[in-house]
Amino acid sequence: MNGDADSKLAGAAADGETSKPRQRFVLEETGFDEVPEKYRKYYRKWKGPSDDLGPNEVLCPVCKVVIRSTRELRPGDRVYCMACFTRFTVTRSELGALEATIEY
Amino acid sequence: MAESGSDVHSLSPDRFLEEVHSFEFWFHAVEGYLSATRFGRRPQTQEAPLSESERDRLITVLCHYCVGETAALEASSGLIAIAPNRLAKVFLATQVVDEGRHLEVLLHRLQDLGVTEPEQEIERRATGSLLAFKRRLLELVEGRDWEAAIFAQNVILESLEFTVFQAHAETADPVTRDVLQGIVKDERRHIGFGENELGRRLKVSPHVRARLAAVRHELDPLVLASCDETMAQLGTPPAERPEIGRSYLAAVHRLGFA
Numbered sequence: 043m044n045g046d047a048d049s050k051l052a053g054a055a056a057d058g059e060t061s062k063p064r065q066r067f068v069l070e071e072t073g074f075d076e077v078p079e080k081y082r083k084y085y086r087k088w089k090g091p092s093d094d095l096g097p098n099e100v101l102c103p104v105c106k107v108v109i110r111s112t113r114e115l116r117p118g119d120r121v122y123c124m125a126c127f128t129r130f131t132v133t134r135s136e137l138g139a140l141e142a143t144i145e146y
Numbered sequence: 147m148a149e150s151g152s153d154v155h156s157l158s159p160d161r162f163l164e165e166v167h168s169f170e171f172w173f174h175a176v177e178g179y180l181s182a183t184r185f186g187r188r189p190q191t192q193e194a195p196l197s198e199s200e201r202d203r204l205i206t207v208l209c210h211y212c213v214g215e216t217a218a219l220e221a222s223s224g225l226i227a228i229a230p231n232r233l234a235k236v237f238l239a240t241q242v243v244d245e246g247r248h249l250e251v252l253l254h255r256l257q258d259l260g261v262t263e264p265e266q267e268i269e270r271r272a273t274g275s276l277l278a279f280k281r282r283l284l285e286l287v288e289g290r291d292w293e294a295a296i297f298a299q300n301v302i303l304e305s306l307e308f309t310v311f312q313a314h315a316e317t318a319d320p321v322t323r324d325v326l327q328g329i330v331k332d333e334r335r336h337i338g339f340g341e342n343e344l345g346r347r348l349k350v351s352p353h354v355r356a357r358l359a360a361v362r363h364e365l366d367p368l369v370l371a372s373c374d375e376t377m378a379q380l381g382t383p384p385a386e387r388p389e390i391g392r393s394y395l396a397a398v399h400r401l402g403f404a
Contacts, residue, residue: 075179079174084154104337104338104341111153124154126338127335128341128342146342
């Protein structure tokens with residue numbers, strides 16, 4: 043993970059999650075081919091409702107692609123879906139799952 | 147463009163929009179899934195035998211798709227002239243290319259299936275609701291109503307195509323599945339552009355919402371009827387058909403048209 047990029051990532055967790063260091067992830071391409079090559083590792087195909095998302099992943103509600111980050115996601119983070127051009131803020135649902143909330 | 151080694155999510159919102167609306171982005175995106183295909187078909191995909199009735203139903207469905215794609219081709223090219231900014235104009239130029247390709251691969255698939263005069267066949271099999279939708283969409287473009295035309299094309303038409311094509315691809319013969327899966331990948335950009343463009347405009351001009359609600363009221367029945375006809379041809383049980391509209395309904399809900 044690039045430290046400079048880290049510092050540019052938007053948003054901060056608004057709860058106790060800020061006190062714990064974030065997990066880091068090395069992303070590898072998974073066969074998602076709908077964006078230019080340099081961006082492909084940030085996305086993967088969604089396998090349906092039984093698909094367990096990792097702590098660095100959130101589902102795009104517009105086009106149903108899994109958005110991935112090199113770090114653990116927390117509420118308040120900004121993520122982009124390049125497959126459908128959409129910007130999101132990460133939120134936590136009532137059930138505790140991470141969700142992507144659209145920002146027009 | 148993101149610097150090598152940096153995280154895509156660290157782009158500024160303006161830089162992100164500039165990037166994804168560019169021809170450069172489009173070119174490298176479609177290269178990933180189209181470069182190895184011919185008329186949307188991967189070289190290793192083999193034709194599966196179809197019964198005469200399956201073939202006839204497939205021809206009807208593909209003819210319906212061709213009407214929708216022709217509507218989108220004509221409308222998106224007309225929209226370039228009234229697009230409010232450079233990013234939207236450039237994006238629509240890429241959408242025109244996508245729609246032209248969709249029409250071409252579908253016509254080619256009809257020829258594969260033995261249709262010698264595809265354009266005449268489309269005219270013969272097109273449904274009244276689809277033709278009425280197309281006519282109204284083109285009127286909105288000719289009337290230079292940017293928001294209503296984008297709503298009709300990129301939210302209503304594209305969302306429903308996105309879901310119908312995905313559902314059809316799951317049960318289609320291998321060659322038709324290749325063709326449809328390639329189209330669905332393009333549709334992600336089209337639906338995302340429409341929803342985001344309207345979402346941004348509604349944020350600063352909430353009065354537009356009432357006009358779009360009227361457009362929705364007028365066009366929903368046409369496009370839903372045509373979906374229903376298509377799903378009937380595909381043999382989808384009536385109980386499963388409401389699911390087809392879920393992507394579209396979710397989009398209009400996010401835009402505040404619950």
